[in-house]
Amino acid sequence: MDVFGAALGASGDFLRAAAIDAAYELGIVEALAATPSCDELADAIGVGTGRRRMRVLLDVLAALGVLVRVGDRYGRGDVPARPVVPRVGWGLMADVIRRDKALPVEGGEHERRMHEHLATAGAAAARELAPLLRARGVGPGDGLDSPGDGRDGPGDGPPTLLDLGGGAGAYTAAFLDAYPDGRATLVDFREVITLARQHLARFGDRVRYVPAEISVAEVGEGYSAVLLANVVHLHGPAQCAKYCVVAARAVAPGGVVVVKDLRMDEGRVGPIEGLLFALNMAMYTGEGDVYEASRIGAWLVDAGLVNVREERLAVAADAFAIVAEKPRVETAGIERELVERAAAVGAELPGPLRRALAFGIGLDRADRSAAARERLGNVERHYLELMPGMRADQLAGVDPAAKLFLEAPLDWSKLPRMSSAIDRLYAVLAEAGVDGGDHDHVCGPVHVHGHDHGRGHDHGLDHARASEPVLDPVLDPTLDPVLDPSQLHDADAFRANTPTLAAMYARTHYGACMPLLYGYPADLAYFRTRGSELGLDVHGTIDRYLTVPMIHELCHFGRERDALPIHLDECIAGWLGVHVWPEFAYPEPGHDDAIFAAPWLSQIGQAIVRAFGIAPVVRAHTGAARWRDVLPAAFVDAAERLCLADWMKRRTLHFLSDTLAPRPWIALAFAVAAGWDVRTYTPGALAELSLLKIAPREDAVADRAIVEDALRAMCLDNVRVAGSFRARSVVPGATITIDASRCTVTRPRTGDVDVVDPSYWLPPSVAGKILVDLGPRTGYRLRLSRLDAIPEAARAICAAPPGYQTAGFALEPVVLP
Numbered sequence: 001m002d003v004f005g006a007a008l009g010a011s012g013d014f015l016r017a018a019a020i021d022a023a024y025e026l027g028i029v030e031a032l033a034a035t036p037s038c039d040e041l042a043d044a045i046g047v048g049t050g051r052r053r054m055r056v057l058l059d060v061l062a063a064l065g066v067l068v069r070v071g072d073r074y075g076r077g078d079v080p081a082r083p084v085v086p087r088v089g090w091g092l093m094a095d096v097i098r099r100d101k102a103l104p105v106e107g108g109e110h111e112r113r114m115h116e117h118l119a120t121a122g123a124a125a126a127r128e129l130a131p132l133l134r135a136r137g138v139g140p141g142d143g144l145d146s147p148g149d150g151r152d153g154p155g156d157g158p159p160t161l162l163d164l165g166g167g168a169g170a171y172t173a174a175f176l177d178a179y180p181d182g183r184a185t186l187v188d189f190r191e192v193i194t195l196a197r198q199h200l201a202r203f204g205d206r207v208r209y210v211p212a213e214i215s216v217a218e219v220g221e222g223y224s225a226v227l228l229a230n231v232v233h234l235h236g237p238a239q240c241a242k243y244c245v246v247a248a249r250a251v252a253p254g255g256v257v258v259v260k261d262l263r264m265d266e267g268r269v270g271p272i273e274g275l276l277f278a279l280n281m282a283m284y285t286g287e288g289d290v291y292e293a294s295r296i297g298a299w300l301v302d303a304g305l306v307n308v309r310e311e312r313l314a315v316a317a318d319a320f321a322i323v324a325e326k327p328r329v330e331t332a333g334i335e336r337e338l339v340e341r342a343a344a345v346g347a348e349l350p351g352p353l354r355r356a357l358a359f360g361i362g363l364d365r366a367d368r369s370a371a372a373r374e375r376l377g378n379v380e381r382h383y384l385e386l387m388p389g390m391r392a393d394q395l396a397g398v399d400p401a402a403k404l405f406l407e408a409p410l411d412w413s414k415l416p417r418m419s420s421a422i423d424r425l426y427a428v429l430a431e432a433g434v435d436g437g438d439h440d441h442v443c444g445p446v447h448v449h450g451h452d453h454g455r456g457h458d459h460g461l462d463h464a465r466a467s468e469p470v471l472d473p474v475l476d477p478t479l480d481p482v483l484d485p486s487q488l489h490d491a492d493a494f495r496a497n498t499p500t501l502a503a504m505y506a507r508t509h510y511g512a513c514m515p516l517l518y519g520y521p522a523d524l525a526y527f528r529t530r531g532s533e534l535g536l537d538v539h540g541t542i543d544r545y546l547t548v549p550m551i552h553e554l555c556h557f558g559r560e561r562d563a564l565p566i567h568l569d570e571c572i573a574g575w576l577g578v579h580v581w582p583e584f585a586y587p588e589p590g591h592d593d594a595i596f597a598a599p600w601l602s603q604i605g606q607a608i609v610r611a612f613g614i615a616p617v618v619r620a621h622t623g624a625a626r627w628r629d630v631l632p633a634a635f636v637d638a639a640e641r642l643c644l645a646d647w648m649k650r651r652t653l654h655f656l657s658d659t660l661a662p663r664p665w666i667a668l669a670f671a672v673a674a675g676w677d678v679r680t681y682t683p684g685a686l687a688e689l690s691l692l693k694i695a696p697r698e699d700a701v702a703d704r705a706i707v708e709d710a711l712r713a714m715c716l717d718n719v720r721v722a723g724s725f726r727a728r729s730v731v732p733g734a735t736i737t738i739d740a741s742r743c744t745v746t747r748p749r750t751g752d753v754d755v756v757d758p759s760y761w762l763p764p765s766v767a768g769k770i771l772v773d774l775g776p777r778t779g780y781r782l783r784l785s786r787l788d789a790i791p792e793a794a795r796a797i798c799a800a801p802p803g804y805q806t807a808g809f810a811l812e813p814v815v816l817p
Contacts, residue, residue: 050100236287254328304645329362401524509556522723561623565643575605695764710760
């Protein structure tokens, strides 16, 4: 029996009786006749905010057979007579649920005796758990006098333990007894640390004590094991997730994180010890609970850990340990391998993608499961066979439409849209202080090479069709260095060095390994057909339909630049594309040339720019400055940690996070800009964070532009025509909802292409003004009747009037749920 069973002991009978008494006191027994759900039951008996506590009571009553649970509904079971329970302690359960306020916990001598008891009662479980705290190897850093950063991974050093919320030190003692050369750091509140020093005095300086709350404790990194024993049941899910992030950050690559707690079976059907203790937590803590293994495992995965497993303890059937590992991947050798394998198929991987691939491949090679083998095969085929092959076919003109558009000699006088977009891109770079010299200095030599304008375009791009080997001018190291916009000093130089679209694309970030976006056969066939219908010649069709894809590729810049994680890099490239050429996301009426679903990513880039400014973001994105030199290190650190953890949870082939969930990344930018400590946040926690609490500095011009983009995003009609995804601007048939309390702009989705309702963020300063000026009303319903009314509608929303109507739109204040 673990500490939990010992803590309940004979009192378990009293707690059972108190639960049955509370069911009578609250009126649950009488209300069961209608077989209600939990919420229906709460409504019937008048329980408001205490529903979480009541739900725990229902779990216990179901386990005792007092009620019967079928799905999410409850019926009457074998209801015993009402017991007589004193109105003290657990006897006040009904009051706690009604008031949604926990009972006070005694401190002082009572708390000291409790910790003494827990240390004694938990000693056997601690000894059994100790072997789980020895990782396969330990890192060079011990987290003590000279904390390691963990990047070198496990080695042969002594084992080290970080005991978070270690109490009187039962688990630290068991660890140090099991490993005589081990060292430990114990974290708890100051009054508990005093007790731990007494219990662990025999270990001398092998123990370091940190009196602090877990999430703010300065403990270093590089531990071989991190333990959260009997901690998570004291806290709500959000805090538990933060503690798992703290543990994941502190453990060395290859090390283990162990969460030991009372066991709760899936579906919360038992064991009774876990259910009763959860009820005890509902009585005496704000949000404490006992959690299923799947819930704890999800927090560990969200924190970036892998190989999660459940371990049972022989001496404590009522408890379990959830064990996870921090991945350790040696990527240098895999990167060299990727360079060689890509070169063998005439390709070169840009640095950010190459590094991400090396990490992912390393993870899967270390994981011998069938799922890992399948992932590994898919990744290698995609990036080393399929994508390079499609790129080669595009540039070789295998498809007649590709040959028509990509190999046509460019007459820039006939490309007014593309030429204007290039001009605007260079103007943005100049405004940010970016020039070619900056880029070369920061990024160093670029090893991928571009088109040889002197040898003849067709010869190089026909290499895939040739009967004998022909040097690919895109990769031949004797040719001109790869060119991206920041390496040429002005737009005229760029145009002069760009004779074809193939030459332009071949020297972009992804141009040596991936096919051109919207250069697939279905897209090019659509462009050819639609251009003919519109009476456009080849240049007219290129200008109409390929300006946006080319700007998209150019906005990724050099291949070896310092870059944020791929997801955020794509978001910033998307924002820059929209900033340079609005039709990148929002086509003019009658046009359908935008990037499909672009606002989902570009709004994240827009939020990063709103938080930190255009110039520093552009300079860092182009490679003219390093991210850590122009943005807060806290943002870069969190972006790397969160993107990696999120990708490891999803394991997407494209290394992107959920493209339809922009809120965590928007909140991350604003939280860091507002000075918040985000080191313990997960994407889920960030998604729940109110933007109103982290509003950036006021900028009325920028915010009005953001609202305009939000409204334009609500006017996109996404369709698929003959295999090509098209985005068109139309007046939406449904009303647009501006929700100030949630800082969102949304409308119902239409058609069969959109899988979720379109959504965009509302600037917090605008949302705050709406909430203040409209009083109890929390937003607007907007009905547009003309697209050209969007700027005026945006101005009206930013002004937060009590209502507004013109010939182009109607803005109605409403109370939103």
